[in-house]
Amino acid sequence: MAEFLSIGAAAFLLGVAVSTLRRWEKESRFFLDFRAPGGHRRYALDKLLAFCGQSTANEQRRTICYARVSSHDQKKDLQTQIARLHGSRSRKNQRAIA
Template identity: 55%
Template sequence: MSIGEAAAVKGVSIDTLRRWEKEGKIQSVRTQGGHRRYDIDTLIDFKENRKTIAYARVSSHDQKNDLERQALLL
């Protein structure tokens, strides 16, 4: 599959796939035109440790209850 399709499958950007390949985490095959092609089974099996960061804020102390609701939702 193409790099764009592979990025969509993994839920990452094209640049991330290129970086993973440069770091040796995944491999691609190059076409005669130099385009990357990825194996779907290899991509699905690849697990990258990713962190999710949540951020909540309000603009004033009077909105403390809003901040607490945001934190619970996150």
């Protein structure tokens, strides 16, 4: 059974304002799936994910970590930070690229 979201939840998922979804509907750029008995808009989750280029499948995600220092004198500290980041990634079975 398909999962349906309110206009607020759909807007949050897409990263747009509720008014944007209403405008897209008026401009026939995006269609709601149905209106609830009280007139509330409902959007199918799978269509929303497809619209923003995602899928419901468990996709591989990337975590980006970075290290920085504020001066050249702290270069040794930078190497320590990088080593810690590599260590934390390997403990989580994640690949680190430096």
